[in-house]
Amino acid sequence: MGNYRHKTTGEVKSQGEWRALNKNVSFPKVWTQATLDALQLDPVFETPKPTVGQYQTSVLSGVEQDAKGNWVQAWSVQDMFADDEDSTKAEKEAAYQARLDSAAAKSIRDQRNRLLAETDYLALTDNTLDDITKEYRQALRDITSHPNFPYLTEADWPVKQ
Numbered sequence: 001m002g003n004y005r006h007k008t009t010g011e012v013k014s015q016g017e018w019r020a021l022n023k024n025v026s027f028p029k030v031w032t033q034a035t036l037d038a039l040q041l042d043p044v045f046e047t048p049k050p051t052v053g054q055y056q057t058s059v060l061s062g063v064e065q066d067a068k069g070n071w072v073q074a075w076s077v078q079d080m081f082a083d084d085e086d087s088t089k090a091e092k093e094a095a096y097q098a099r100l101d102s103a104a105a106k107s108i109r110d111q112r113n114r115l116l117a118e119t120d121y122l123a124l125t126d127n128t129l130d131d132i133t134k135e136y137r138q139a140l141r142d143i144t145s146h147p148n149f150p151y152l153t154e155a156d157w158p159v160k161q
Contacts, residue, residue, distance in 0.1 A: 004041040005063055005071045012044060012063055047073045055080045055093050105150035112143050119160070132161045 005012045018039065019027055028035060036043065045066075049058040061076040081092035122133055129137075139158035143149065148156050 002046070003044040003063075004036070004039075005044050007040040007042060042071050044071045044073060047075065050075050050077055052077050055096065101150055105144070108143065108150050108152060112140050115160075116140050136160055 003012050003014055004018060013021070015031065018041065019025075022039070044063050052058050056077050057080050058075050059078050060073055062074045063071050064074040066072045079089070081089045081096070083089050087095075116137060119133060119137055121127075122129055123137070136158050143152070143157070146152060146156055
């Protein structure tokens, strides 16, 4: 269910909230324009979140009228971090990025380990690995030294032959 804006007060509430405020009113299941007119409500249309930069977030900041006079969601872009008495914005951003990098590196190592495990049976002492499999396994072990590590694309991974 979407949100609706009261024409005179400007209050924005969901359909459920408007129903709760009017407990003694019987509402149709589907609200028509006649229902909205009787309640003095305008629908609020959803809009896409704006594109944000690194270390920014988009926040729903109310409603506004678009060029056609429709009420739509209003968004603002805010920085994720700010200076405070304990640390600077740059320090917080660096710590946040370090956590992201660590999580990405762990994910890559986990995937590498799974791929190595898939060929472990070939590396048993009674089997001789062919050169292609040796190269593949070595490339997997070397994946953490790849220039794009820990943010690898599919093309960065070695291909099992």
